[in-house]
Amino acid sequence: MDVISVIRAKRDGKALTDEQIDWVIDAYTHGAVADEQMSALAMAILLNGMTRAEIARWTAAMIASGERMDFSTLTRPTADKHSTGGVGDKITLPLAPLVAACGAAVPQLSGRGLGHTGGTLDKLEAIPGWRATLTNSELLATLESAGAVICAAGDGLAPADKKLYALRDVTGTVESVPLIASSIMSKKIAEGTGSLVLDVKVGSGAFMKTLDDARELAATMVGLGNDNGVRTVALLTDMSTPLGRTAGNALEVRESLDVLAGGGPADVVELTLALAREMLTAAGLPDADPAKALADGSAMDHWRRMITAQGGDPDAPLPQARERHTVHAAASGTLARMDAYDVGLAAWRLGAGRAHKEDPVQAGAGVEMHAKPGDPVTEGQPLLTLHTDTPEKFPYALAALTGAYAIGGEAAPQRCIVLDRI
Numbered sequence: 001m002d003v004i005s006v007i008r009a010k011r012d013g014k015a016l017t018d019e020q021i022d023w024v025i026d027a028y029t030h031g032a033v034a035d036e037q038m039s040a041l042a043m044a045i046l047l048n049g050m051t052r053a054e055i056a057r058w059t060a061a062m063i064a065s066g067e068r069m070d071f072s073t074l075t076r077p078t079a080d081k082h083s084t085g086g087v088g089d090k091i092t093l094p095l096a097p098l099v100a101a102c103g104a105a106v107p108q109l110s111g112r113g114l115g116h117t118g119g120t121l122d123k124l125e126a127i128p129g130w131r132a133t134l135t136n137s138e139l140l141a142t143l144e145s146a147g148a149v150i151c152a153a154g155d156g157l158a159p160a161d162k163k164l165y166a167l168r169d170v171t172g173t174v175e176s177v178p179l180i181a182s183s184i185m186s187k188k189i190a191e192g193t194g195s196l197v198l199d200v201k202v203g204s205g206a207f208m209k210t211l212d213d214a215r216e217l218a219a220t221m222v223g224l225g226n227d228n229g230v231r232t233v234a235l236l237t238d239m240s241t242p243l244g245r246t247a248g249n250a251l252e253v254r255e256s257l258d259v260l261a262g263g264g265p266a267d268v269v270e271l272t273l274a275l276a277r278e279m280l281t282a283a284g285l286p287d288a289d290p291a292k293a294l295a296d297g298s299a300m301d302h303w304r305r306m307i308t309a310q311g312g313d314p315d316a317p318l319p320q321a322r323e324r325h326t327v328h329a330a331a332s333g334t335l336a337r338m339d340a341y342d343v344g345l346a347a348w349r350l351g352a353g354r355a356h357k358e359d360p361v362q363a364g365a366g367v368e369m370h371a372k373p374g375d376p377v378t379e380g381q382p383l384l385t386l387h388t389d390t391p392e393k394f395p396y397a398l399a400a401l402t403g404a405y406a407i408g409g410e411a412a413p414q415r416c417i418v419l420d421r422i
């Protein structure tokens, strides 16, 4: 087999054979296919697409490039959630202990933020002492004791994807349904969860800007999951405006704690409960009542156990940024919109996110929103507070926010958070 014939086949719009796919993924993982050759192939896939059979085989080859985890020793059914990424998307933080409190085991292998979207591990690392990296036996022990674990995926899980995703990130080949679906699902299937709920984001702050594109991605991933024995459903959810009132690491932990304490912003609570119900149904626990577990403190109890098991101090004060800058409303009226992408970009420029994989993030940096679309605002009231340790970043964050919001007579009609289910 030679790589140039594989690249040419996809460049010319042909479907790759099983043998070509198995060979190219294995050869790339072991260094026999060079990065420049794989990036040519990724671009050909982005431009010409893949059949369903090709996507299934590509996913299987990426799973086979590494180890598969096994949760069969657990007494509880496993349920996992994956979000395609958004701004202010702290849902995993309250959701994992909530679903654990309702009787499922939640192995939540998560990632770090890149670009304008935040990463779950960066948020949790704002908690003093908390560790993202666990051995497989620590992961299983935490699942047993706390019912939920949120940690980094080990290097052995789908190593082909690790290499390919880093390459796609720097070659303009991320936005391809076959490549995104196979990337996400190879990791989730290798992780060994029995059921999976996908939160596919749609809107300015998401990868998928339109409902049609999001539906195609969701249907492809749901098909891959179910064909591989993972009960999979997807919710398509709105990401035109940030979730909740904060975007930034410690700021989002604080907001998640409000939800676990029975309060918190209505949209975060609504989406957390919607995803919890889907996870519990997929795990065979349809009668569990997640609203009760939020209200009676059992979700908070599982949070405390989970954070403690991973070295964190659930009672330690969360870090705060050294400097703040408040933006005031220039007029009175209704907040008509608050754009997710622009707020995410501002939080990133303030230091909440990273430009390169190895960059550090600031725990306290981010954007706090004092109003949500549809809220009445009065001229001169605080609208946004920017937080950072590096105040020289304020002008860049403010520039990102110039067109982010509008105050008008009428708010755009309120969009439901859950737009569709597949």
Ligand code: URA
Pocket (backbone or CB within 6 Å): 084, 165, 174, 179, 180, 181, 183, 184
């Ligand atoms: N997340 C992933 O894990 N892979 C992608 O390709 C896109 C988002």
